[in-house]
Amino acid sequence: MQKIKAVVFDFDGTLTPLTLNFDSLRAEIVKIAREYVNEEILEDMQGQYIIEMIYEIDKRLDGQRGSLEFKSRAFERLRVLEVEAARGKDVFPYTRNVMKSLRNKSIKTGIITRSCIDVLKTVFPDIFDYTDSVVTREGIEHVKPHPDHVVEALRILNVTPDKTLIVGDHPTDVMAGRSAGTYTAGVLTGRTTREAFEKVEATYILNDIRDIIKFILRA
Numbered sequence: 541m542q543k544i545k546a547v548v549f550d551f552d553g554t555l556t557p558l559t560l561n562f563d564s565l566r567a568e569i570v571k572i573a574r575e576y577v578n579e580e581i582l583e584d585m586q587g588q589y590i591i592e593m594i595y596e597i598d599k600r601l602d603g604q605r606g607s608l609e610f611k612s613r614a615f616e617r618l619r620v621l622e623v624e625a626a627r628g629k630d631v632f633p634y635t636r637n638v639m640k641s642l643r644n645k646s647i648k649t650g651i652i653t654r655s656c657i658d659v660l661k662t663v664f665p666d667i668f669d670y671t672d673s674v675v676t677r678e679g680i681e682h683v684k685p686h687p688d689h690v691v692e693a694l695r696i697l698n699v700t701p702d703k704t705l706i707v708g709d710h711p712t713d714v715m716a717g718r719s720a721g722t723y724t725a726g727v728l729t730g731r732t733t734r735e736a737f738e739k740v741e742a743t744y745i746l747n748d749i750r751d752i753i754k755f756i757l758r759a
Contacts, residue, residue, distance in 0.1 A: 552731025
């Protein structure tokens, strides 16, 4: 592995405990969507992630009455539910120390998340004391697993993929990093098994982000 110059983290499940109920979130967005599209369209989107579903419904409405209204309502409802789930949370006890240690070694840090900025500020109010870049869904349309999410973070950090490690608790983090040409690390602090990370060919599989210290700071 080349000398790592930047580590970009996922947020929920990686830097903070995962408390979101994605089935419940999806059900709330579907409830709104039923006011704008029929069940056949919704059935076509059963396998899509929530954010991609919102954009796809907006695309299918294509300027029809209520298209902008739907997207606005859907994202606002998602924001409210995410913030509610974030109240009372903090990052993992070791998160700040790990991120501080990286920055003390002149390794840039970033965060990419499919969540909204209000969630990050609720859980991690001093976030910008520990990271150089935050790219939420408000900052880019194509969120992970699309590589654009990673590419935008690297642009802000001014680093190249071959000197970057993407760290996350979900296969989408690994998929986004691999597509962008970075090293990847899956952490077992969310809901993903070691076998699932092996399937998407994560470069490393870690118990949690503290393991980064072992092979970066001691290299």
